[in-house]
Amino acid sequence: MTDDSVKPGRPVRPTIRDVARLANVSIGTVSAVLNNSARPVAADTRAHVLRCIAELNFEPNNAARSLKHQRISSIGFIVPDLGNAFFADVAEGIQGVLDHLDCLLVLCMTWADTQREEYYAQVLRTQRLNGVIYLSGTGLPSPSLMRLAQQGAVVFVDECLPGIDAPFISAQNLLGARAMAQYVLGRGHRRLAVLGGPRGLWTSEQRLAGFREAFAAADIMPDSVPVLSGDYTEASGSRAADTIINLSATERPTAVLCANDLIAIGFIRRCRERGIAVPEHISVTGFDDIPAARLLSPALTTVRQPGNAMGRAAATLLLQRIGALPDAPCPSEFSTELRIRHSVGQGPSA
Incomplete structure (x- = not known):
């Protein structure tokens, strides 16, 4: 009888149990070494566990560790495209917040297509991401997005959608x-x-x-x-x-x-x-x-x-809502400013 979970010819990824077995220590000891926890581990034992990790070429499952320690693993950003430099500026603001955290940004470009917006909302919901920042290119809500919003893990930036109750970061x-x-x-x-x-x-x-x-x-x-x-x-x-x-x-x-x-x-x-x-x-x-x-x-x-600041605010607010950052005041509306240059001349009525 064969184990169907192991594919023929596919290398088996070592687990934390394999490390514990090779090092002849408990799984808890290996976990303490990996996470630099407060649990005391003797220096020679720590060094021995690290040698076994290197020998097995063991790589920790960061997503599982994040969930265990109640830290976020990944959030999604649904955006029409990045050809519009304003959208790219928002994305950079979001990433600027995540750079300081154990978090992956999943970028989904919809090209302002309704079906793609629904598809990505559905995919992100089923993949159980910790949250989603949504910049719509159509202004139309989708069933999957509404279900995401009901979970309390959606923040709108730049565009809000009718009929969906979710926080909104905007400019004036x-x-x-x-x-x-x-x-x-x-x-x-x-x-x-x-x-x-x-x-x-x-x-x-x-x-x-x-x-x-x-x-x-x-x-x-x-x-x-x-x-x-x-x-x-x-x-x-x-x-x-x-x-x-x-x-x-x-x-x-x-x-x-x-x-x-x-x-x-x-x-x-x-x-x-x-x-x-x-x-x-x-x-x-x-x-x-x-x-x-x-x-x-x-x-x-x-x-x-200020696209970058709006992206940072959206990311901060989302992380607060899912418990990855402590609650603190976060701006939801940003001022706009005129930039007077050379493309407007005097009119005939001046």
Whole structure:
């Protein structure tokens, strides 16, 4: 009769029992050596156990040790992609917190696809990770995500989802967008257009609401300002540029407010290709303040939100909720700041 748990030709991984048997000590003694516990172990015994560990090439099961000592083993980060430098900044903030702990970050990129978001939420739930940080690219909740949230081990960052009760780390998107629109209006622009983000995303709705609050305060009917929906990519900004450039000179806006920097970058590059100068012919703004915004020609006037700090806060809050860090005050909302550069010129009403 054969043992089906041992595959033919596959090396058997040594266990802590094997180490104890070779060293002729108890399993508890081996564990005390591995974990540097307070349990006293004679120096010669410790050295003997370490030699046996090396002889067997034994590697401890860190996941099992973490569970035994009530430390976290791994958390997941579900994110649309890392091509958007803001998302990468959030990821770096999360990793910056985990670097000081015995914790692995499992990265899952969804490409803003609903089915992939559901798939990863299901996988992470069944793999019994200690927690999940979730940055949605669709704004749509999934059954598996709702079950994860019910376990109390989910934190949203940047985007929140309707119908799911979970902590949320965000920036002041509405206030930042309103301040940007006020700045553009203060430069004398009245013929405006908005290049929005994906419909249904919290950030898209907040930024559009902020723009419209500023329009209304300046006696501009918010509904009179055209809104072209994008998908937070350069390609959507380029497509919007073709639409706007094809308008007659009297219809074309003198300033375009973009829902994020990638849209603005795509818009400016397409304008340059078609001989439209920024800001001489049309002014452009962004949102996020990714590194490319400063390197663009002209440098992009935008709204800064602190992605790294938001990622750190999300990781800290999640670790507190699962008992891996002590409870302490943790910010859940971050301020935004205008970054005034060279992509907005004087409007005709200045």
